[in-house]
Amino acid sequence: MSNRIKPDYRAKAAQSCVNxxxxxxxxxxxKPLIAEALEKCEKPFSQTVGSIGPHPITAEQTHLSRYFENGGRLDAAFYAGDEPDDNFDSDISDCPACLEAYALCIRRKRLRQKRGIALRSVRYYGRKAQGVPA
Known part of the structure; x- marks a missing residue:
């Protein structure tokens, strides 16, 4: 017989739920921090979003929405906190509010990845607590 202590999967499942x-x-x-940052943008662009008869409907567009619409990528220097190269072509670098919103979007993306890990942990320990093979 083994003197090995059986893990308390119920406690681990509960802790996973808390996480x-x-x-x-x-x-x-x-979410509200991103919206707050985007409200600070001067929204210099206009985009046609539809039309009523012959009259187009336009909406203001932020640097960030234009950046994502054009499929842009930030220079790696932004992640290091350095100045971007001269060939950096996105005007998002000219708007501190949109850069702040972008950083928050990246943070939210990382948290969503963390959410997936936490959910898998809940499922794993929940099944172990029930005695079901994980």
């Missing part, structure tokens, strides 16, 4: 809820709360907290 999952904490990540969800963090994601929810970032």
């Amino acid at each position: 999952f809820a904490a990540v969800l709360d963090e994601i929810q907290a970032i």
Whole structure:
């Protein structure tokens, strides 16, 4: 017989649920911060979003929405906190509000990845606590 201590999967499942809820709360907290940052943008662009008869309907567009619409990528220097190269062609670098919103979007993306990990942990330990093979 083994003297090995059997792990307490119920406690681990409960802790996984707490971690999952904490990540969800963090994601929810970032949403208004992104909106707040984008409100600071001067929205210098106009985009046609539809039409009523012959009259086009336009909406203001931020640097960030234009950046994503054009499929742009930020220079790696932004991640290091350095100045971008001269050939950096996106005007998102000229708008501190949109850069702040972009950083928050990246943070939210990382939290969503963390949410997936936490959810898999909840499922794993929940099944182990039930005695079902994971």
